[in-house]
Amino acid sequence: MDSGDKSTLSTIGQEMKSNPPSILRATRRKFGVARAAKQKTAILLSKARQAGVKIPSYPASKLGK
Numbered sequence: 001m002d003s004g005d006k007s008t009l010s011t012i013g014q015e016m017k018s019n020p021p022s023i024l025r026a027t028r029r030k031f032g033v034a035r036a037a038k039q040k041t042a043i044l045l046s047k048a049r050q051a052g053v054k055i056p057s058y059p060a061s062k063l064g065k
Contacts, residue, residue, distance in 0.1 A: 005053045012047050016040060 021043060028036035045055055 005048075008051050008053050009044075009048050012044055012051065016044055016047075 020040070024036050024040055024043075027039050049055055
């Protein structure tokens, strides 16, 4: 990642921290803090990919069953 990508990630992260999506609250209430944190990370990476940041996708073979 170059410095532009890192600044974009930082900007998106600050936005997520100051204005979290409402779905996170519902997930935290229903499934717990750990699952909401994973969802927050997934949303952050999704927004970054939409903004053009080159983030490699996680190989399916590494995902838990």
